Amino acid sequence: MTPLLSWLTAVLVGVAPPPPGRTRELSTRDRELLAVCQTDQFRRVDVRIASIVEWRERRGRPYRTIPPDASLPEGHIAFTFDDGPDERATPKIRALLAACGVYGHFFIPGTRVGGPKARWAIAELKGLLAEGHIIGTHSATHPSFTRGVVTSRDRRRELDRGREALEATLDIHPVLFRLPYGEGHWDSEVLFEISRAGLVDLHWNITSDDAKDKAPKEPGFQGLTADEVLARIERSLDFSRRPGERLGHGVLVVHDTNYRIAALLPTLLNRLVTRGYTFVRFVGPLVEGRDAEEDTGVPRRD
Template sequence: MAAAVAGAVAAGHVVPAGSWLPGPRGLLLPGLDGRGHPGRVALTFDDGPDPRSTPHILRALDRLQVRATFFVLGDRLAGRRALGRLMAAEGHELAVHGWHHDRPWWPRPVRDAVETRRTAELVAGVCGEWPLWYRPPYGILTGGRWTAARTCGLRPVLWSAWGRDWAAGATPDGVTAEVLRGLRGGGTVLLHDSDTVSAPDSWRATLGALPGLVGACRERGLTVGRLADHAVRGADRGHGSRREPPAGAR
């Protein structure tokens, strides 16, 4: 009996993490893949905010007249609330990436629930409205993390194209080429505005890639913007008005 229970717990923890695989996810879970309006591309950044790099990303986006979605870490945002408020004031969207950037080797549903709620409440306090989105660190969406997100009223979303901008030796041209290789209309792009858990100074490749990447999207007739404007399949609408946390989320 104990073995059966342990097996069920392990399966509930591990099986949802299979959604990390981009091929099956794109076919079976287009909403989780970030698929939205075919005339748009959602631009997203993970792992910030970082006072060394995020302001540079913000200035580049402002020059390009693009607003994006930033999946923030609670332990980063907690000491950088003014930067978070600036991001929101400039029209960018803050979403939940977790409190710490760690891998979920073992089931820990209580900790997942506490840390996800804690981060969502922090984002809400900084932005003045409850966040819409959740993306787990490393894109590993375990059963506990999925449940924690949905209990907080957050919509889990991963990505449909990435730039591998976290790697040592990443270059602007390489990041741009990697994104465009997998990007189609309606896709969601994963980039990083911090090198907190990436190769040192890798964010500079991201920064250098932005003009060419946005330009290439526009040449294809695609509008680049936030997830909130992307009409992700199955997502609850709520932007444009003050969002409140679901009952029991506080």
């Protein structure tokens, strides 16, 4: 029985293991598509978080925010991944990013580093950190901040516990936060609570719709087809262009719980490099002058 047939048989009886791709092995096609990353066409840059944070005020209360496009210039794009790590998709995504030299920002619910799969998740996240990726918090239990937790006390509990879970298991002090479902980014009360917790919400302006579930019986394959997700990203990227600009810009959101992201990533990276995009990593503290390793999602060093 071939590996694919074995996996399909397992799906039918309800005991499917993670589908192919949970390893870090790359196909010949993947390597061919990512070869462009080794040319002088490839560009990446670090952007200081403090340089994109804006202070606003409502009813005498100041709060931090970051514009959805992070005020990035034309042709600059930041990759963000929500809800992982996932055994089926994250290792392959990690391998693809490493092969291209692109850094990602991974937003992790606190529940991922607890429970039966915590040991694997913590090891995978430490691997991401060691390779230069940024880890942010995605709350403790992933509730909506506008429909689920609506009181100041409950929101603060989600913020604190989500951050503390990453601090305790990864020895980092994250400052980037991603609102679950993106809900609340335009609510000054929500943003005030996030600021009060020592965090700032990083939203997005380039979407993928990869979380729309059309195949609930395919674990790790939720969402649109890979081609549909890629087309959605292309349209959203085109829409992000400002008047007179040739290239789009901003923050892309996808989910590393969706194996289709791993499937489309080599093609997406190839197209972005070929078109002249620069890949962005957000680094440093919320406020300049502080120790960056105490104020961002990178490993501390003794």
